[in-house]
Amino acid sequence: MDANALTKRKKFLSKDTLLMFGPAWLVMMADMDASSYIGAAQTGAxxxxxxxxxMLVLIIPLYVVQELAGRISIATRSGLGEVVRENYGKRVASIVAMPMALTDMFTYGIEYLGIGIGLEIMGLSLYYTIPVIYIIHILIVTRKRYNQAEKPLLIISLILIVALLASLFYRGIMPLSSPMSNPLLIKPAAGYFFLLAANVGAVIMPFMIFFQASATGLKLTDMSKIGISIKSHRSVKIMRRETLVGAIVTELLMVIAEMAFTGIPHAASSSFFATPQELGKVLVPIAGSLSPFIFGIGIIAAGFIALITISLGSAWGIAESLNISKKSYWLVYVLESLPAVIAVIIINPSSLIALVLYLLIFFVFTLVAPMIMLWIIGRNKKIMGELVLSRKNEALYLAMFILIISTAVIAVATSL
Known part of the structure; x- marks a missing residue:
């Protein structure tokens, strides 16, 4: 290895890089949540x-949007909700945060249900396990500081990656001669555009923007309290690398989920994922006896990472926007996810799972307010200082915004 390559490697694995690691990676792993997992699987089927x-193209908008969220946090050392409230008023902050709160109530239900289905595959009824998961979830987000909650989630993210890789290993790769192995399918039909929009909706969710904006600032603030200070431009470089790596990994995980369920009978129907017995019966002949358990572990890991990350991002966004005291955050955590727990226990799982793809498309429209706000803040030199968006980066961001929103519009138009 030459001297230049060795120097670059040392910088990539430097102490400040390792200390800052976490927020961007976790939010990307939370992007591969239970709804994304199911959406990718249905796409493959x-x-x-x-x-x-x-999914490979979507690495670009995912990186561009989340990079700006991280950049704003580094420039201000504050969460997005707080930045909007202090500079544009409480009403604007509420308009930006409330759609996220509404969508997160539905998302919680899917995450809890995903975890419950994974546990049912292992013989544990969701009627008993979901309340336990809820208590664990609340204890983590209310009793631990962000840095403490981050560590176990990083370990769980590795379990998610291993489970998805194992799923594809047991499933095997489709032969090139198969009509289902074409990775560049273009099919101008309503069903095709619907799945296309659902996958776009799975890429960026409102909570992700709020989470990365708040978690990055918290991380830097905690580091400064123990005497570790990183210059803004250096922080941006580190955040960009982590965001890019996370964007690539999470989209590759979506690809793996799509490939793992290609050709699985009945998986094109949402209700298929609500019946653990059916999952086992269909997966075993194709992917082996361990495949249902591997799928179960994967969806549990995906759901749990998302559960904690959504809870933190959503509560931070709402509390910052409404100027709620940090001492009262626990109330937001409890009240926001409790309806989802009740719904999962009393509503037929098939009914909830059937909503997944429609919710993913709906999520695209809820991105409008926070994405516009990111752009407005990013180009505001008074707020951003030396980290203000360049014209080139601003043009790229707006292009990604139009691309994301247009897919949902086309999906709805073709479905009417």
Missing amino acids: TLGYGLIWL
Whole structure:
């Protein structure tokens, strides 16, 4: 290894890089939540490898949007809700945060249900396990500081990666001769555009923007309290690398989920994922006797990471926007997710799972307010200082915004 390569490697693994690691990676792993897992699996069952091209392309908007969220946090050392409230008023901050709170109530339900289904595969009834998961979830987010909650989630993110890789290993790769192995499928039909929009909706969710904006600032603030200070430009470079690596990994995980469920009978129907017995019966002949358990571990890990990350991001966003005292955050955590727990226990799981793809498309529209706000803040030199968006970066961001929103519009238009 030459001297230049060795120097670059040392910088990539430097102490400040390792100390800052966490927020961008976790929010990307939370992007591969239970709803994304199911959406990617249904895409594979319906279109085979057909949307692999899309998932790879989506690395770009995912990186661009989350990079700006992290940049704002580094420039201000504050969460997005607080920045909006202090500079644009409480009403604007509420308009930006409330759609996230509404969507998160539905998302909680899917995450709890995903975890419950994974546990049912292992023989544990969700009627008993979901209340336990809820208590664990609340204890983590209310009793631990962010840095303490981050560590176990990093370990769980590795379990998620291993489980997805194992799922594909047991499933195997489709032969090139198969009509389902085409990774560049273009099919101008309503069903195709619907799945395309659902996968776009799975890429960026409102809570992700709030989480990375708040968690990055908290991380830097905690570091400064123990005497570790990193210059803004250096912090941005580290955050960008972590965000890019996380964006690539999470989209590759979506690809793996799509490939693992290609050709699985009945998986194109949402209700398939609500019946653990059916999952086992269909997966075993194709992917082996361990496949249901591997799927169960994967969806439990995906759901749990998302559960904690959504809870933190959503509560931070709401509390910052409404100027709620940090001492009262616990109330937001409890009240926001409790309805989802009740709904999962009393509503037929098939009914909730059937909403997944529609929710993913709806999420795209809820991105409008926070994404516009990111752009407004990012170009405001008084707020951003030397980290203000350049014209080139601003143009790229707006192009990604139009791309994301237009897919949902096309999906709705073609479905009417």
